[in-house]
Amino acid sequence: MTATAAAVAFIVFSCKGKLSEAEHIDLGATPLQTVEDMFFVQTENGKLKVRVEAPIMESYDNDSLTYEVFPEGLQVFGYSEDGLLETTIRSDRARHDKAKKKDGEIWKAVGNVVVKNVTKQEIMETDTLYWDQATHEIYTDCYIKMHSPSGFMQGYGMRSDEMARNAVIRRPFNSWGKVGNDRTFVLIDTVNFIGPLPLKGKTKVSAKKR
Numbered sequence: 001m002t003a004t005a006a007a008v009a010f011i012v013f014s015c016k017g018k019l020s021e022a023e024h025i026d027l028g029a030t031p032l033q034t035v036e037d038m039f040f041v042q043t044e045n046g047k048l049k050v051r052v053e054a055p056i057m058e059s060y061d062n063d064s065l066t067y068e069v070f071p072e073g074l075q076v077f078g079y080s081e082d083g084l085l086e087t088t089i090r091s092d093r094a095r096h097d098k099a100k101k102k103d104g105e106i107w108k109a110v111g112n113v114v115v116k117n118v119t120k121q122e123i124m125e126t127d128t129l130y131w132d133q134a135t136h137e138i139y140t141d142c143y144i145k146m147h148s149p150s151g152f153m154q155g156y157g158m159r160s161d162e163m164a165r166n167a168v169i170r171r172p173f174n175s176w177g178k179v180g181n182d183r184t185f186v187l188i189d190t191v192n193f194i195g196p197l198p199l200k201g202k203t204k205v206s207a208k209k210r
Contacts (some may be wrong), residue, residue, distance in 0.1 A: 038070075050079070052074065066098050073090065075090045086163055109130075113128065126158070137162060140157065142157075
């Protein structure tokens with residue numbers, strides 16, 4: 001693991017000197033620290049609770065909050081009270097915000113977010129996921145797919161405890177559908193509705209257009 005301080009700005013000006021050029025440098029957008037192969041663990045009563053890994057972490061600071069950015073993705077591993085791996089979360093990018101004037105920390109995972117509950121054999125996929133450490137809750141308002149031993153569900157919005165033990169889709173729809181854009185529209189084929197779909201590798205179901 002290496003840490004590199006990167007809060008250095010170079011200001012170049014001619015002999016006549018125009019100090020206004022420095023105004024174009026946004027020091028708030030310059031990471032105070034860059035950590036490669038980031039790894040940390042959180043324990044509770046001497047037992048492993050959470051493990052977090054990322055290729056790169058960039059730390060920032062401004063007047064209202066400190067935050068870390070994970071531009072190359074993030075993996076989170078959650079462990080049960082018995083010390084067994086129970087939940088994993090991965091995403092293409094992520095960010096961790098901590099406010100200075102009030103309690104609370106929010107994690108935001110973005111891009112191909114996959115949440116797995118190993119114990120329940122449930123897998124959720126969405127575009128954006130939030131983790132509120134104060135309420136111990138994960139949630140999203142985006143389109144989400146859920147695979148489980150009982151079949152397939154999809155809809156908009158999800159709420160669960162942070163271990164994904166009781167995930168509930170807020171606005172489910174049971175028809176077979178294709179989401180064209182998570183934030184604009186959804187195309188639903190109600191004519192060929194075949195009910196909850198099984199996971200890949202299980203019994204295949206097909207339907208012909210009428």
